[in-house]
Amino acid sequence: MAAAASAARVGKAAGEIPEYRVVTPYPRSEKPGMPGPYPGRVVRVRSENCIDEATERIDIPTIQEMIARGMSSLTGDADARDSWRRFFNSSDTVGVKINSSGAPAVCSRPEVVTEICRQLIGAGVKPGEIFIHERGERQMASIEYPKYVPQGVRVEASSTYLGLDPDVFVDVNFFGEEDTRSFMLRMATQRFTKIINVPNMKDHGAAGVTGCLKNLAYGEFNNVGRSHFHQKTHTLSFISTLCDVEPLRSRTVLQIMDGLIGVWHAGPFSRDKRFRFYPKQMLFGTDPVAIDRLLIDVIDDKRKAEDAISVWDQSMDNYDSDRAKWENDPNINRFIRETGHIEYATRFGLGEYDLGRIDAKEIQIS
Numbered sequence: 001m002a003a004a005a006s007a008a009r010v011g012k013a014a015g016e017i018p019e020y021r022v023v024t025p026y027p028r029s030e031k032p033g034m035p036g037p038y039p040g041r042v043v044r045v046r047s048e049n050c051i052d053e054a055t056e057r058i059d060i061p062t063i064q065e066m067i068a069r070g071m072s073s074l075t076g077d078a079d080a081r082d083s084w085r086r087f088f089n090s091s092d093t094v095g096v097k098i099n100s101s102g103a104p105a106v107c108s109r110p111e112v113v114t115e116i117c118r119q120l121i122g123a124g125v126k127p128g129e130i131f132i133h134e135r136g137e138r139q140m141a142s143i144e145y146p147k148y149v150p151q152g153v154r155v156e157a158s159s160t161y162l163g164l165d166p167d168v169f170v171d172v173n174f175f176g177e178e179d180t181r182s183f184m185l186r187m188a189t190q191r192f193t194k195i196i197n198v199p200n201m202k203d204h205g206a207a208g209v210t211g212c213l214k215n216l217a218y219g220e221f222n223n224v225g226r227s228h229f230h231q232k233t234h235t236l237s238f239i240s241t242l243c244d245v246e247p248l249r250s251r252t253v254l255q256i257m258d259g260l261i262g263v264w265h266a267g268p269f270s271r272d273k274r275f276r277f278y279p280k281q282m283l284f285g286t287d288p289v290a291i292d293r294l295l296i297d298v299i300d301d302k303r304k305a306e307d308a309i310s311v312w313d314q315s316m317d318n319y320d321s322d323r324a325k326w327e328n329d330p331n332i333n334r335f336i337r338e339t340g341h342i343e344y345a346t347r348f349g350l351g352e353y354d355l356g357r358i359d360a361k362e363i364q365i366s
Helices: 002-007 060-075 080-087 110-122 137-141 186-191 212-217 235-243 288-305 323-328 341-348
Strands: 021-023 041-047 094-097 130-134 154-157 164-171 181-185 194-197 200-204 208-210 252-263 281-285 359-365
Touching (some): 041 060, 060 080, 130 137, 137 154, 164 235, 181 186, 208 288, 212 288, 212 341, 252 288, 281 288, 288 341
Parallel strands (some): 094 194, 194 252
Antiparallel strands (some): 041 281, 164 181, 252 281
């Protein structure tokens, strides 16, 4: 715990990084799930046929092929079923961490999550030992996963199953708030043996972009929105501090980014269809930092194409506290963005950020 707090201060002036106190009884694994067995390796699978932009209908056979190709390319196995068996077996209880903050428009698509569940079952995991989960129940309920996924697979939130773990938390005072603790979901600490992270490709007003790291940090812990207040945000250090907490770090063994639909402004929500776009791709890996590094360019390139300010922009000239203005104008920032939170995660050894050290393989499916 002390080591993590010290690492969070490297390279920053005194007082810029809050003092974090990490409390957990779970030991560090010798081979944690992040960055996992394939540090720096990312497989990007694209297909123009995966989604119809007019109807947003998903082509299921294409999704199945994208996932099969992505997994086999990640591991080097000829048969994707062998790839899944490298990570999961019949003794596992698997949490599938979805993203529902942009639901129902932009979320971890049920067609994608269903195929993941099918492959887990094929690897021997019992349907009742698969938990599609999220911190909040309301947004997740709007996606109606039970209508799609195999029978027996559970869909749960912290409010519907087990709640929060009082023994695993990060204590930090950002702005003098009364409640300074963020607790991990008890599902993650006491129920799951493995976690699959299924984020989206989205802009984020405070974190710059929201991908693998933020989906875990702000979805497996409570009381996290307090990290930004007025223009200031502590997402730079908070996100990786949360991702480093055991047992989350060791149990998160696979990252599958659902980039069929994205949000290029006013994320993580998707209230205005003008700011949705269709990357039509999925990213596969065990290294969340490497995947998120590629995500930065996807979002920033789209913003540049729309003549919007960069996800790296931190100018107070472009800041406005009026949420309505920010939601309607892509040249306004609601917070001082901390896109650097992804590079910051390398201080915890969570993955590779340098593009020169990222092995990115591209697969195109017709």
